[in-house]
Amino acid sequence: MKFLWDSAPGLLVVTGGLLGLTLPFGKIATAAGVSAMIWALVISLGAGGVLLCALLLRGQRIRLTPHRLRYFVVTAAVSYAFPNLLMFSAIPHLGAGYTGIMFTLSPVVTLVFSILLGVRRPNLLGVVGIAVGFLGAVMVAGTRGEAGQPAEFFWVAVGLLIPVSLAAGNIYRTVDWPEGTGPIELAVGSHLASAALLLCGIFTLQGSGSLALVGGVPMVVVGQV
Structure with missing residues (x-):
């Protein structure tokens, strides 16, 4: 098991597989009437809750400082709440x-941002990656949408904002990572902050009664968490 967590290919398969499951789970939930905002809440609250339990079982806790609070809120909005809301709306x-x-275009957009902002120096591999990614984005934008119907330009644009938001979050976490803070602590704080932001949005825009729709897909919720 230790080899798996210390192995780049192992992490690639595990992480990719888990991220990949998020999309069909989200499709099932939204088809059952659960709004994109509520499903994004399920993801952040579920992840934050599970990781908080893991943190507490390790005898650790979340340490709140102005820097960490800023990190939690910005990461919550840019890396979790906004892209998940876009994804499940699209x-x-x-x-x-x-x-x-x-x-999947987010690594390429992250590379572009990191070069433009001077976080990483350009090299041949990076330039080739950007070119291939740009070609892929053009091909995706020109393909057909759901059920063989042409994808509306508006929703294609919404979809393309997903990797932009994720890339912005990747860059932000790189430059503003609180010193001496572990990834689980930051993930807990950021996901719970995302859940709080989404909950405020749900109460304001949809009403608390809309949360009852989650009860219609209990096994999907369990699978997602």
């Missing part, structure tokens, strides 16, 4: 597979 219009392709 899935009914673009399909899970099409939206998933948009999601």
Whole structure:
């Protein structure tokens, strides 16, 4: 088991597989009437809750400082709440597979941002990666959408904002990572902050009664968490 967590290929398969499951789970939930905002809440509250339990079982706790609070709120908005809201809003219009392709463009956009902002120096591999990624984005934007119907430009644009938001979050976490803080602590704080932001949005825009729709897909919720 230790070899798996210390192995780049192992982490790639595990992380990719778990991220990949998020898309069909989200499609099932939104098809059952659960709004994109509520499903994004399920993801952040579930992840934050599970990781908080893991943190407490290790005898650790979340340490709140102005720097960490800033990190939690910015990461929550840019890396979790906003891209998840975009993703699950787009899935009914673009399909899970099409939206998933948009999601996979985030490493290329991250590379572009890191070069433009001077976080990373350009090299041949990076330039080739950007070129291939740009070509892929053009091909995706020009393909057909859900059920063989042309994808509406608006929803294609919404889908393309997903990797932009994720890339912005990647860059932000790199430059503003609180010193001496572990990844689980930051993940807990960021996911719970995301859940708080989404909950405020749900109460304001949809009302607390909309949360009852989650009860219609209990096994999907368990699978997602």
